[in-house]
Amino acid sequence: MELSDYIRILRKNWLVIIIATLLGIGAAAAYSITRTPQFEAESTVFVSTQSSDSVQDLQQGNSFTLARVTTYTNLVTTPIVMNPVIAKLGLKTTANQLSENVTATSPLNTTLITITVTDPDPVKAADIANALGASLTSAVESIETPKGGENSPVRLTRVKDAIPALVPSSPNVPLNLALGALVGLALGVGIAVLRSVLDTRVRTPRDVELVTEAPIIGAIAFDPKAKERPLIVHADPRSPRAESFRALRTNLQFLDMGGRSSFVITSSVPSEGKSTTTINLAIALADAGKRVALLDADLRKPKVAEYLGIEGGAGLTDVLIGRARVGDVMLPWGQRSLYVLPAGKIPPNPSELLGSNQMHLLLQVLERDFDVVLCDAPPLLPVTDAAILAKETSGAIVAVSAGRTSRHQLAGAIEALATVGAKVAGVVMSMVPTRGPDSYYTYGYGYGYGYKEPEPKKQRAPKHPAAKRRNAPVAPAPYANASVEDLFGPPAAAPDGTGPVRSRSAAAESRRTL
Numbered sequence: 001m002e003l004s005d006y007i008r009i010l011r012k013n014w015l016v017i018i019i020a021t022l023l024g025i026g027a028a029a030a031y032s033i034t035r036t037p038q039f040e041a042e043s044t045v046f047v048s049t050q051s052s053d054s055v056q057d058l059q060q061g062n063s064f065t066l067a068r069v070t071t072y073t074n075l076v077t078t079p080i081v082m083n084p085v086i087a088k089l090g091l092k093t094t095a096n097q098l099s100e101n102v103t104a105t106s107p108l109n110t111t112l113i114t115i116t117v118t119d120p121d122p123v124k125a126a127d128i129a130n131a132l133g134a135s136l137t138s139a140v141e142s143i144e145t146p147k148g149g150e151n152s153p154v155r156l157t158r159v160k161d162a163i164p165a166l167v168p169s170s171p172n173v174p175l176n177l178a179l180g181a182l183v184g185l186a187l188g189v190g191i192a193v194l195r196s197v198l199d200t201r202v203r204t205p206r207d208v209e210l211v212t213e214a215p216i217i218g219a220i221a222f223d224p225k226a227k228e229r230p231l232i233v234h235a236d237p238r239s240p241r242a243e244s245f246r247a248l249r250t251n252l253q254f255l256d257m258g259g260r261s262s263f264v265i266t267s268s269v270p271s272e273g274k275s276t277t278t279i280n281l282a283i284a285l286a287d288a289g290k291r292v293a294l295l296d297a298d299l300r301k302p303k304v305a306e307y308l309g310i311e312g313g314a315g316l317t318d319v320l321i322g323r324a325r326v327g328d329v330m331l332p333w334g335q336r337s338l339y340v341l342p343a344g345k346i347p348p349n350p351s352e353l354l355g356s357n358q359m360h361l362l363l364q365v366l367e368r369d370f371d372v373v374l375c376d377a378p379p380l381l382p383v384t385d386a387a388i389l390a391k392e393t394s395g396a397i398v399a400v401s402a403g404r405t406s407r408h409q410l411a412g413a414i415e416a417l418a419t420v421g422a423k424v425a426g427v428v429m430s431m432v433p434t435r436g437p438d439s440y441y442t443y444g445y446g447y448g449y450g451y452k453e454p455e456p457k458k459q460r461a462p463k464h465p466a467a468k469r470r471n472a473p474v475a476p477a478p479y480a481n482a483s484v485e486d487l488f489g490p491p492a493a494a495p496d497g498t499g500p501v502r503s504r505s506a507a508a509e510s511r512r513t514l
Helices: 003-012 014-034 055-075 079-089 095-099 121-142 173-197 206-209 240-252 273-289 304-308 315-319 352-353 357-369 385-392 407-419 484-488 504-513
Strands: 039-049 102-105 113-121 154-160 215-222 261-267 292-294 339-342 372-376 395-401 425-432
Touching: 003 173, 014 173, 039 055, 039 121, 055 102, 055 113, 055 121, 079 095, 079 121, 079 372, 102 315, 113 121, 121 154, 206 215, 206 425, 215 240, 240 273, 240 425, 261 273, 261 357, 261 385, 273 292, 273 304, 273 339, 273 372, 273 425, 292 304, 304 339, 304 352, 315 357, 352 357, 352 385, 357 372, 385 395, 385 407, 395 407, 407 425
Parallel strands: 215 425, 261 372, 261 395, 292 339, 292 372, 395 425
Antiparallel strands: 039 113, 039 154, 102 113
16 A cells, blocks of 8 residues: 555544544543552652771672662562551551552662652552651661670661652553543544445546556546536536546547447446446537447346436337338437447347347448447446446446446456457546545546536426427437438448449348348
């Protein structure tokens, strides 16, 4: 992961991090409030040997004292020192219990012993510290005095008496709050990173690159009103969503597909916006002057006729089974060079129809006489229709819903296309958010000027071009009662110029099929 990924994770999970930090501060505050204040008192004892005028004796005595200081420090918490203090002060405790609140330390290369006592009562803590210093002095003199001798070679002198503390040593509220904030912050960042690692949904172009080497040819901006107005002709033409389809149109025209221009637009799972992507891309291409053929090849749950507001009772199914000709069911739409072939009735064997010779021949003819052929196909993971159809076209365009589709699902869809030998022309990310760390503009697919969409006026859905309008002539369908040659033009000439590529028998077969 790069630095930008971590920044995106922090931006995306800032609320979790703040909540974790506040919880850490709250826990530290609760701990500090529930703790009993403790006061510390310190007394210091100096260890020395009997004085002598000889320099050599002084050096030996100093070495002896340094060697014994550690022993005397450990002696402070033993019963021989504790019991006299308990008896003198009348403490209701034992030597072991008292030793838990007593610490003795000696700085390096010194002969000083510091006795620290912690207690809720500051006066009591000072009294115990002073008493321990006196008791340690007596105990050392008793231990170090040789048998039959009168004086001990070691002398302990109390150089600092303990005084009652005015401020409790614990709990240290500022320190506890700072530690709580740091722990909460670290916990929040850890949760954010863990969520990002465990989240396998496709959110950014980098997530797509982890799955496939196919280029990302577009990112469709999310529009909260897309369900109410799925077509870009009903929305503001300057909106980010409309601009993203124009960018997709431009990128599509620069794809090298070996001279072919037929595409299957599909997705991994349902509800990823493949149908609206197909329709709006067809509209954008037609607005640019391209002759576009739009086929609803989703013979299971067709949506093209519903979105475009045209009659879909007859269509591709009828053409493939020989019940109707293309000119009878393929209709122009929207006063554009856009011609739509609805799905027609739902057949019991959609996969077989899409993989039939009739479908192969139909695509060949449409590719010859249209600039672009777009096929809206079912999702790849539930059924195999799209994979079968993609093999007959120049390539498949896979729509990926940002934040909904997982990398595992996308990988399964790409694998399904690779299994049949179909080419992946590109990936289109749909429903990309326009705000936040995963926003549309963050990855450079928009202008970044922040277009503000005005409220669209309520308008009626466009009627079918062939429908009767008051005081307006009805344009006849250009494909009605036409043969294959009349419908898509005469057969192409052979490369050597000797004549048409197809023979009369082949043309007759095409006429009977279509």
